[in-house]
Amino acid sequence: MPPATIRPVAIAVVGLGFGAEFIPIHQQHPHARCLAICQRSREKLDQIGTAYGIERRYQNYADVLNDPDIDAVHINTPIPDHGPMSIRALRAGKHVMCTVPMATSLEECKTIVDLVEQTGLRYMMAETVVYSREFLFVKHLADSGSLGKIQFVQASHQQDMDGWPDYWPGLPPMHYATHCVGPCLALERKDALEVSCFGSGRIRDDLVAAYGSPFAIESAHLKLRDSDVVARVIRSLFDTARQYRESFDVYGSKQSFEWQAVDGEEPILHTAKLSESQIPKRVPVPDYAHLLPEPIQRFTTHGVYDAGDHQHLSFTQGGGHGGSHPHLVHEFVSAIVTGRMPYPNARQSANWTCAGLLAHESALAGGMSVPLPEWTFSGKTPADKTPSDKTPSD
Numbered sequence: 001m002p003p004a005t006i007r008p009v010a011i012a013v014v015g016l017g018f019g020a021e022f023i024p025i026h027q028q029h030p031h032a033r034c035l036a037i038c039q040r041s042r043e044k045l046d047q048i049g050t051a052y053g054i055e056r057r058y059q060n061y062a063d064v065l066n067d068p069d070i071d072a073v074h075i076n077t078p079i080p081d082h083g084p085m086s087i088r089a090l091r092a093g094k095h096v097m098c099t100v101p102m103a104t105s106l107e108e109c110k111t112i113v114d115l116v117e118q119t120g121l122r123y124m125m126a127e128t129v130v131y132s133r134e135f136l137f138v139k140h141l142a143d144s145g146s147l148g149k150i151q152f153v154q155a156s157h158q159q160d161m162d163g164w165p166d167y168w169p170g171l172p173p174m175h176y177a178t179h180c181v182g183p184c185l186a187l188e189r190k191d192a193l194e195v196s197c198f199g200s201g202r203i204r205d206d207l208v209a210a211y212g213s214p215f216a217i218e219s220a221h222l223k224l225r226d227s228d229v230v231a232r233v234i235r236s237l238f239d240t241a242r243q244y245r246e247s248f249d250v251y252g253s254k255q256s257f258e259w260q261a262v263d264g265e266e267p268i269l270h271t272a273k274l275s276e277s278q279i280p281k282r283v284p285v286p287d288y289a290h291l292l293p294e295p296i297q298r299f300t301t302h303g304v305y306d307a308g309d310h311q312h313l314s315f316t317q318g319g320g321h322g323g324s325h326p327h328l329v330h331e332f333v334s335a336i337v338t339g340r341m342p343y344p345n346a347r348q349s350a351n352w353t354c355a356g357l358l359a360h361e362s363a364l365a366g367g368m369s370v371p372l373p374e375w376t377f378s379g380k381t382p383a384d385k386t387p388s389d390k391t392p393s394d
């Protein structure tokens with residue numbers, strides 16, 4: 001529990017597309033405040049600043065880092081900027097929460113891990129899936145022993161990104177793999193030890209040219225460290241007729257859990273040793289707002305102001321990606337004010353991100369097994385605290 005007189009963490013939200021959804025959550029968290037916002041164009045910056053009553057508005061990221069009143073940055077800029085911007089922020093003495101993935105190279109991930117260990121600052125990759133209500137539910141089932149011995153986990157993230165601008169065309173699927181790698185590793189708090197991946201199919205030549213990545217689908221097996229469990233992850237981004245799918249399946253000796261993000265469909269829980277018709281059952285997933293401080297509980301189920309078109313939106317995901325957004329903010333802020341590590345911390349974020357980056361290397365090498373570097377292994381740290389252990393006063 002933080003000291004009663006704690007000074008709220010002063011946060012700057014950088015990147016105001018997806019990032020704007022988090023502004024009211026930072027504003028209403030009892031131990032945080034959204035002191036500043038930053039994005040490139042003046043018009044949108046002012047539109048959002050006025051909508052949320054934020055006076056400090058920066059168009060230049062360097063000005064955010066030079067502002068001595070800012071404790072932490074929440075980075076939501078395009079993927080190639082995540083690594084360099086996180087590194088600059090840590091060098092400037094700011095705590096960092098950054099949207100996924102952590103970075104686009106092993107070198108950037110290692111620099112972030114080293115900086116966090118040198119400075120004692122907090123770094124958290126804001127992976128939404130591991131704070132979604134479906135994940136919190138299955139983690140609770142696993143932690144309570146209901147599933148029995150975990151035998152296998154698998155996850156997918158398929159998204160048709162055709163027509164998206166800038167850095168997206170031709171992006172290797174496994175370069176953005178944290179939505180499927182994250183839940184597989186977070187369930188029992190394990191690291192990926194090695195990865196083997198195959199590429200399947202072929203995307204259009206103009207897309208291949210961008211990154212030299214020919215595959216329509218990449219599917220990888222991850223061997224987990226200190227575990228007999230293997231995980232399988234599947235990614236696609238182009239020329240595959242699946243508009244959106246996130247899924248997570250956990251196979252246990254007593255019960256198995258199968259979930260995929262399709263509107264209105266509840267996950268299926270399979271229970272062993274029952275009569276055949278009783279084995280599969282759809283189960284309602286509870287909301288985990290009670291784990292949060294009261295002022296931000298409503299953000300698990302309610303949309304927030306979308307400054308893009310000045311509408312109040314009700315997100316189809318239900319409060320944004322399975323209600324994860326307020327949990328992410330709470331985890332990051334709690335880690336800063338209590339002095340513990342967030343989950344995932346820098347090493348864990350690097351392990352999840354590098355598992356994807358190395359999976360792509362493996363696919364290019366015909367499925368060769370590639371070890372994860374040791375500096376991505378988390379060890380037993382305060383970060384081992386699980387999301388479902390959290391209490392509102394954390």
Ligand SMILES: NC(=O)c1ccc[n+]([C@@H]2O[C@H](COP(=O)([O-])OP(=O)(O)OC[C@H]3O[C@@H](n4cnc5c(N)ncnc54)[C@H](O)[C@@H]3O)[C@@H](O)[C@H]2O)c1
Pocket residue numbers: 014015016017018019038039040041059060061076077078079081099100101126127128321
């Ligand atoms: N579930 C998830 O975890 C999830 C969901 C959506 C988006 N994202 C991630 O969020 C990030 C942003 O996505 P988006 O759709 O909002 O993109 P976007 O292009 O709509 O917005 C990018 C924002 O970053 C700002 N920006 C870019 N370069 C900047 C710079 N140098 N300095 C300051 N600001 C800068 C832009 O002005 C803009 O506000 C991406 O990395 C995306 O992958 C994650």
